[in-house]
Amino acid sequence: MSEDRIMMSHGSGGRISHELISNLFLPRFNNDILKKLDDSAVFKIKDNRLAFSTDSYVINPIFFPGGDIGKLAIYGTVNDISMSGAIPLYISVGFVLEEGFLMSDLEEILKSMKEAAKKANVLIICGDTKVVERGSADKLFINTSGLGVIEEGIDISGKNAKVGDLIILSGSVGDHGIAVISKRGQFEFEVEIESDCAPLSNLVQHMLSCTKNINVLRDPTRGGIATTLNEIADKSKVSIKIYEDKIPIKKSVLGACEMLGFDPLYIANEGKLVAIVSKKDASGLLNHMRKHPLAKDSEIIGEVTEGKVGRVTMKTLIGSTRILDMMIGELLPRIC
């Protein structure tokens, strides 16, 4: 019997998480739908193409600038469903509550979930509540799963990036992770940084009204934009090259990252997406995206290239080329 144990890095969303999934989960549960490992699973029931996704939320602290665990739990799953091009419809909620958890905090979180569901235009249609003894969980964990429908003519997947395609990022990176860590008590920031926590479903439909030819959509959460691009390069068997000077980042977030020694490209986002489209569609889509309130700072940040499969490189501000690996280890535990 192996004496190996679960480490924090197994939940990082980076390299170690991927190894856990590839070595432990996939061999056991393997099937054609699961093995795509996109943000949501896509399948057909009769003539309907549906997208299904699940996420557990263990964020600490549960209230942070710009959101709370409830809002995050709704938007996070709405976003995962949206990344297949689906329109999210229905959400389930599962609570694990610690004995002694303040009812008033639960009420605030439920209120926030209600507002988030309304804003994202989804219905919460089933739920479950478990309670564990004091000390057997940290306050509360929330699982949300959800279902959406995909219209005809849409084929979006992490494996669809093609050499020559351009990469669009919908806005600034790192806001969520820095907002959360700013409230962990170890740090004091002069400027309050808010999480970008937002539902991307409306933005995705706005984009699809411009072109249905979107090849890849991803929301760069745990592991940040660097890890997300690595996943896409892996799945699509391509290289990716991005340009540091094109990546939007807020001054306050950059300042906090410099102070803390973090690379913003590995910091979680909760209201941003990466889209990969053919060169001919890219500038039209970019201009269309910039008209949407959640994507007005969109930029073309790079391109899909030939070269070593799975490799992501970045041309830095000073002109050198740097390899961007997946996140190794665990930078910021319990960020979502």
Next chain:
Amino acid sequence: MSEDRIMMSHGSGGRISHELISNLFLPRFNNDILKKLDDSAVFKIKDNRLAFSTDSYVINPIFFPGGDIGKLAIYGTVNDISMSGAIPLYISVGFVLEEGFLMSDLEEILKSMKEAAKKANVLIICGDTKVVERGSADKLFINTSGLGVIEEGIDISGKNAKVGDLIILSGSVGDHGIAVISKRGQFEFEVEIESDCAPLSNLVQHMLSCTKNINVLRDPTRGGIATTLNEIADKSKVSIKIYEDKIPIKKSVLGACEMLGFDPLYIANEGKLVAIVSKKDASGLLNHMRKHPLAKDSEIIGEVTEGKVGRVTMKTLIGSTRILDMMIGELLPRIC
């Protein structure tokens, strides 16, 4: 601000859980699908009727006679989906793992989930893994959500019991709860009692092949058969009367209950169902059910009557009539 706090009984599945759901959750998330509060939510996407359900599993201990948390997480959600008459198809899994959890235990649980999914004929198509620091969760919690399809002509809901209907129970009560508590270390039993943890989907389809006119299906988990019958009486606005001498119970389970001071009618089951059908269909269905390996001990245990709405009574062995309320408080925490 209220200083009220979450208590263990909020997770019992009994009266206090119901109050939490009715007073806190329902007013906020209310919609026509959710408010039915059946074991699974039923809705239409185009012409397809689908059933969706979610459950988080926090059982302690994670390995118990007859099963483990992984098997339970698959069958539990499969069963909830089945209780709408749906054929379960797809399952999501969300893990919250405690740092330091033994990889070999995780492997064993995954193996068990794989076998359970195969046996229940469902595909695990998406998942999520989170890790929290040592002491922030107790070993692991698993959420499963799932989706099934409902064939034409089926209308099964907790609100459909009609005066004159008969109540069928598919087998002995209390096995799961007693099996779990037997491994908590406080007790020593002479006979090993196994959990009845099993997938009910095949049994439900077997029953529907006999008659589509099933009014209610429920699996009596947390809170036991007494709480389940109370829920049905409430929703259907009827009274229910059962006969103690008709309720199947294993000698070993009864013995353990007597020793521990538990009422077996409030103990959780994980492989039993309650069906409510019209008088004319009942004996045909009963005989058909007894041919299925999971329901060979089926009995007609009572009937739906006029009288005080929501009241459940039991004619006892000695001939008196006793009111069976919902479970109050928390009998056996973390039973599922």
